[in-house]
Amino acid sequence: MNSSLLCQPLFAQVSRWQRLGDGLHNGRGRLEIAEFWPLLIVLALAAIAIAVIVKVRKRNDMTEHCDDPEKLFRELSQAHGLDRQSRKLLWKLADKSNLAQPGEVFLRPGIFQAELPVDLREQEAAYQALQQRLFS
Amino acid sequence: MSSGLSTTYEILAASRNDAANGALLDALRSTDAEVYDGALRATIARRNKQGHLAVLGMWHRMSAKQRQYLQEGRGRMSGALRDAVLSEEEQLFENACEVVEHFKEFDLVSTLVTLAENQKHTHAEAATQLVHRLVQQLSEMVYGPRDYEDRRNPEALCRFVLESLERSVERFRTHNRSELIEAFVILGGPSSNMLRQIIDEPHHPCYLTVINTLTHSQCSGVVEFLLRSLNSEHAAINILNVISKRDDPKFVQKLLEVADDKLDAKVAKNLARIRTFEWLRQGERGFDNFEEQDQSRCIKLVAASGVKSDEFLDLLEVILRSGHTDARWAACDALAAIPGERGNNMILDAVHDADPMVQAAATRQIRDRHIPNAMAILLKQLDSPHEEVREATCEALAEFSFENFRTSFEGLHDDARRTTGALVKKVDSQAVPGLLSEMEDSSRKRRLRAVEMAEVMGLVPEVTDGMLELLEDEDHLVRAAAADALQFSPTSEVQEALRHATRDRSPAVQNAAKNSLEVFDEMALNDAGPAAAATGGQR
Structure with missing residues (x-):
């Protein structure tokens, strides 16, 4: 008696089952690639976003072993709490002073004053402030 | 910053x-x-x-x-x-x-040893010298006082370095670096089986270097090794030869410290196999230049060694003549074990030493050594101004005791009684208590003998109390003897007692008392006063 009671609702939906798999049937015809474009674009954007996130995280992950002078510069700037403007000034100073790597600017108090490149003299005051911050 | x-x-x-x-x-x-x-x-x-x-x-x-x-x-x-x-x-x-x-980077010793073994390398010599210095430092860490600021375990470091050096010893024929063998010996110490093996094998290629290092190295490790060898069951004869040859102050000082305590049986046995010591010769490093304490120690050490008695006597003679006070004293004591005329002469000289302790040590031996004219010397020493000397003389004349005098008193004739009695009086401090005890004895014979002994010993003034009691003795002979003897103690108390005794029931006692009182009267006439009375007892 129990089996007959269970079978009744299932048999009641048999019309839906008959439609199952219709889209895959050879007889329905080929799928167009255009139908997948939106999906592909979404996937590509997601991949780019992930790659960007990974790269940014890697760029700022100072615990990872590497040999990257620019990253060292960022690490030092970060440690000293320098803003974008100050970093830019320091980077420019390192560049004009022909230092082997930008991070060396944090170890050379002399280049902020007497050895300050001529074309940076206009911002001498800003450099003096930076020197005060980094070396005194 | x-x-x-x-x-x-x-x-x-x-x-x-x-x-x-x-x-x-x-x-x-x-x-x-x-x-x-x-x-x-x-x-x-x-x-x-x-x-x-x-x-x-x-x-x-x-x-x-x-x-x-x-x-x-x-x-x-x-x-x-x-x-x-x-x-x-x-x-x-x-x-x-x-x-x-x-x-002190001892971890690098193995690298340095490898470098040192490479004779063609320009830095080999410097590396060898460095290994030597490092090993000396490590040896001081292991055998010297511990520096607790350095947390490294010296024993563990020593084992590690020693492994490298032992491998180098095995390769000695190839590199011929004797300095590395020296380093091994310095560090090897008592725990190294390889070192003991080389010492027992005179044909070993490293043998001479090892012996040379043991003879000359000042390192604590080497000194410790040699001294511990003395404490072994049967030290190698080569080691004992090294010990006898070393006269450097650092080693000698440590060796002499062995004599500080009672010598262990093993040490004594090994020392007895040493026939001489380099420092027994006089000179810059000789015993004559030792400190006071070391001279005393060296006497003890040589006495325990196998050094011939003539050589030992030479040492004692020099020390007694020109050594430090304690050493001269120790030398006198050491002479006790060496009989013979030479030793006797040294003792006779020591009797006149400037130091009373040395005199006393020499005096103690005079009778036991049967030195001629010993009694005359001792009698003279009995009157020494130094208490130590007088005590030592009494020890030497111990047979002149009151007890011996009492037992042999009857057999002695008058002269012998007087001379022996006078000696006993000086030698035995128990003479007076002994006499008083005899005077209280129940035996009449002993009481009478006590009175007589007091007279011949000249101790009547010292035993006057006992004599006065004997004046009241039940036996009239004893009372008479006491009354007679009391003439040598001319005090007012005695006079009073003698006057009382003149009324004794025994005529013998009365006569003796009267005679004694007459003596007092004569003395008073000749030389009145307490000084004369004091000498009366000594007559």
């Missing part, structure tokens, strides 16, 4: 970015002292061999404070130090050697 620069160096020291190495190397070229010091500390703190090598290359220019930074971070620098030791660059090698020695 400024807080800004300090932050920079904190980052550079801890950064996982290898670019920091380049930045620091650049900063190490800075002429700014603050920048340089910070770079130095940060470079040492990083695990970067290139940076460490650069630091080692600057060692010779560093101040004491900067060198201290290396001390703090030397654990991280062992790899660079090894590379620097093996470097062909002269300055770097020299610096590395200095650092290794300065910080």
Whole structure:
């Protein structure tokens, strides 16, 4: 008696089952690639976003072993709490002073004053402030 | 250091970015002292061999404070130090050697030994010398007082270094570096089986070097090895020869300390096999230049050794003649075990020593050595102004006791009684109590003898109380003897007692008392006064 009671609702939906798999049937015809474009674009954007996130995280992950002078510069700037403007000034100073790597600017108090490149003299005051911050 | 620069160096020291190495190397070229010091500390703190090598290359220019930074971070620098030791660059090698020695980097001994064994290498000689110095330092750490600031375990370091040196000993035929064998001997010490094996094998290629090192090395390890050998069941004869040949102060001092305590049976047995000591000869390193305490010790040590008695007597003679006071005293004591005329003469000389303790030590032996005319010397010594000498003389004349005198008194004739009695009076402090005790004896014979003994010994004034009691004795003979003897104690109390005795029931007692009172009267007439009375007892 129990089996007959269970079978009744299932048999009641048999019309839906008959439609199952219709889209895959050879007889329905080929799928167009255009139908997948939106999906592909979404996937590509997601991949780019992930790659960007990974790269940014890697760029700022100072615990990872590497040999990257620019990253060292960022690490030092970060440690000293320098803003974008100050970093830019320091980077420019390192560049004009022909230092082997930008991070060396944090170890050379002399280049902020007497050895300050001529074309940076206009911002001498800003450099003096930076020197005060980094070396005194 | 400024807080800004300090932050920079904190980052550079801890950064996982290898670019920091380049930045620091650049900063190490800075002429700014603050920048340089910070770079130095940060470079040492990083695990970067290139940076460490650069630091080692600057060692010779560093101040004491900067060198201290290396001390703090030397654990991280062992790899660079090894590379620097093996470097062909002269300055770097020299610096590395200095650092290794300065910080006692014993881990590098195996590297240095390998370098030293390579005779073609330009740094082989320097490496050999460094191994030698390091081993000496380690030996002092192991056998000397422990420095608890250095947390390293000296025994573990010693085992590690010794392994390298033992392998080098095995390769001796190839490298022929005797200094490495010396280093092995210095460190090997008592625990090295290989060292013992070489000592027992005179044909071993390293034998001569080993013996030479044992004979000349001042290192604590070698000294300890030799002294511990003395404590072994049967020390090798080669070792005993080395001990007898060494006269360097450091070793001799330690050897003499062996004589401080009672000699162990094993030590005594091994010492007895030593026939001579180099320091027995007089001279700069001879016993005559030893400190006072060491001269005394050396007497004890030589006495226990197998040194011939003539040689020993030479030593004692010199010490008794010109040694320190304690040593002269010890020499006298040591002479007790050496009979013979030479020893007797030395004792007779010592009796007249300036020091009373030496005189006393010599006096004690005079009778036992059967020295002619001993009694005359002792009688003279009995009147010495020094108490120690008088006590020693009494010890030497111990048979002249009151007890012996009492038992033999009956057999002695009058003269012998007087001379012996006078001697007993001086020698035995128990004579007076003994006489008083005899006077109280129940035997009449003994009481009478006591009175007689007191007379011949001249002790009547000292035993007057006992005599006065005997005046009341039940026996009239005893009373009479006491009344007679009391003439030698002319005090008012005695006079009163004698006057009372003149009324005794016994005529013999009355007569004796009267005679004694007459003697008093004569004395009063001749020389009235207490001085005369005092001498009366001595007659």
